[in-house]
Amino acid sequence: MSLDNILLGLLSRPASGYDLKTAFDHGSRYFWAAELSQIYLSLQRLEREGCLRSKSVTSSRGPDRRVYSITARGRRRLATWLMDPPPFGQERIGYIAQLYFMDVLKDLERTREFVCELRRKFLERIRIYQRIETETYESSLADDSSLSDEDFHRHLALRAGIMTMEARIRWCEEAVARIRVRNSPTRARRAGQKKGE
Amino acid sequence: MSLDNILLGLLSRPASGYDLKTAFDHGSRYFWAAELSQIYLSLQRLEREGCLRSKSVTSSRGPDRRVYSITARGRRRLATWLMDPPPFGQERIGYIAQLYFMDVLKDLERTREFVCELRRKFLERIRIYQRIETETYESSLADDSSLSDEDFHRHLALRAGIMTMEARIRWCEEAVARIRVRNSPTRARRAGQKKGE
DNA sequence: CCACGCATGTAATAGGTTACATGATTTA
DNA sequence: TAAATCATGTAACCTATTACATGCGTGG
Numbered sequence: 001m002s003l004d005n006i007l008l009g010l011l012s013r014p015a016s017g018y019d020l021k022t023a024f025d026h027g028s029r030y031f032w033a034a035e036l037s038q039i040y041l042s043l044q045r046l047e048r049e050g051c052l053r054s055k056s057v058t059s060s061r062g063p064d065r066r067v068y069s070i071t072a073r074g075r076r077r078l079a080t081w082l083m084d085p086p087p088f089g090q091e092r093i094g095y096i097a098q099l100y101f102m103d104v105l106k107d108l109e110r111t112r113e114f115v116c117e118l119r120r121k122f123l124e125r126i127r128i129y130q131r132i133e134t135e136t137y138e139s140s141l142a143d144d145s146s147l148s149d150e151d152f153h154r155h156l157a158l159r160a161g162i163m164t165m166e167a168r169i170r171w172c173e174e175a176v177a178r179i180r181v182r183n184s185p186t187r188a189r190r191a192g193q194k195k196g197e
Numbered sequence: 198m199s200l201d202n203i204l205l206g207l208l209s210r211p212a213s214g215y216d217l218k219t220a221f222d223h224g225s226r227y228f229w230a231a232e233l234s235q236i237y238l239s240l241q242r243l244e245r246e247g248c249l250r251s252k253s254v255t256s257s258r259g260p261d262r263r264v265y266s267i268t269a270r271g272r273r274r275l276a277t278w279l280m281d282p283p284p285f286g287q288e289r290i291g292y293i294a295q296l297y298f299m300d301v302l303k304d305l306e307r308t309r310e311f312v313c314e315l316r317r318k319f320l321e322r323i324r325i326y327q328r329i330e331t332e333t334y335e336s337s338l339a340d341d342s343s344l345s346d347e348d349f350h351r352h353l354a355l356r357a358g359i360m361t362m363e364a365r366i367r368w369c370e371e372a373v374a375r376i377r378v379r380n381s382p383t384r385a386r387r388a389g390q391k392k393g394e
Numbered sequence: 395c396c397a398c399g400c401a402t403g404t405a406a407t408a409g410g411t412t413a414c415a416t417g418a419t420t421t422a
Numbered sequence: 423t424a425a426a427t428c429a430t431g432t433a434a435c436c437t438a439t440t441a442c443a444t445g446c447g448t449g450g
Contacts (some may be wrong), residue, residue, distance in 0.1 A: 016401075017403090018401055019403070036402090037402095040402065040403060040404095059401085062402050063402075065400090065402090066401090087419065
């Protein structure tokens with residue numbers, strides 16, 4: 001249901017399903033992901049419900065495009081969603097779940113590698129976000145008043161992505177340090193608390 | 198699919214569906230959420246697949262309980278999942294999505310309240326996590342070597358929850374400060390970049 | 395001429411939520 | 423005796439993923 005709302009938000013300017021997928025993969029990747037096939041299904045549903053209308057547009061390069069625009073009804077639905085209280089407590093963070101149970105592998109070296117890989121991914125991501133920030137919101141770093149309301153909100157959202165990534169990277173570093181100490185050959189009395197086996 | 202894996206992880210000790218729901222609502226809430234009905238369905242599926250077996254246990258208080266335990270096959274499946282690379286790029290953060298589009302409401306005061314409400318929720322959560330930390334992992338704050346492998350991994354996961362919440366709270370504060378400046382009556386030349394209307 | 399990017403879609407399946415249905419025991 | 427907690431489950435529905443199917447135009 002939220003994908004539908006996000007599509008309505010993205011369609012403040014008319015776009016095709018394909019355009020929307022690119023928008024997801026660029027601007028909106030840090031808070032939502034969607035497959036192209038799901039986007040097409042959502043668009044069809046929204047049009048059936050009268051929240052969108054579409055027209056087929058012949059393109060100079062490539063096949064015809066179905067371009068969707070939002071209707072008054074769609075705008076009302078978007079506004080309703082935006083007035084909803086923030087949804088909460090439905091986190092699904094697969095890699096933390098894996099880590100939580102990873103003791104059953106009895107291989108701290110593997111745990112360390114897992115966290116290192118996470119750190120690499122987080123760094124990759126934060127670089128993308130930071131590039132967007134300097135390229136798109138450079139001016140606001142000193143002074144917000146030069147931003148439109150739209151860009152102001154988008155920049156707030158981007159900051160959430162950046163600050164979350166920073167925290168996750170710090171967490172990885174803290175974790176790796178602890179794992180290293182625990183796993184180091186210096187700790188001679190390792191049988192002390194070791195359970196099982 | 199991941200819920201199935203998490204249930205297998207949680208079932209290192211036998212438990213009923215109801216027990217598992219409580220485990221979710223307490224220990225595992227910061228990385229995964231699940232409804233009771235979905236837990237029952239997952240348990241049935243896992244038993245059909247031979248990853249779990251169950252027996253009915255007559256309880257002194259309340260109705261009979263169906264207690265599940267993990268099989269060798271289940272343990273193999275759990276280990277396979279734990280060797281998978283961390284899943285990535287499937288974030289779904291509804292409240293950031295809302296904020297991202299909230300400019301269409303043309304009401305910065307509402308944006309501010311939204312972020313304040315988020316902050317309150319985050320604070321509520323972090324207090325829970327911190328209580329778990331001091332109550333359960335107090336000893337490790339100075340010295341990890343006193344922790345079992347199991348507790349060590351669980352504490353790493355909890356730290357991720359705490360550090361993420363800290364970052365989100367800081368973000369809320371940064372955002373509220375910026376919104377206040379932008380929304381203050383001091384800013385006389387607000388027509389400068391305002392678009393639409 | 396082939397691979398790649400553009401572009402749209404369907405079908406099968408899996409995963410998850412909400413509502414519904416049931417009933418025992420304990421505590422106020 | 424009424425409400426809360428313990429306890430298990432089904433049915434209807436919705437959402438999302440994966441795989442499949444198709445085909446144009448451009449650049450190498």
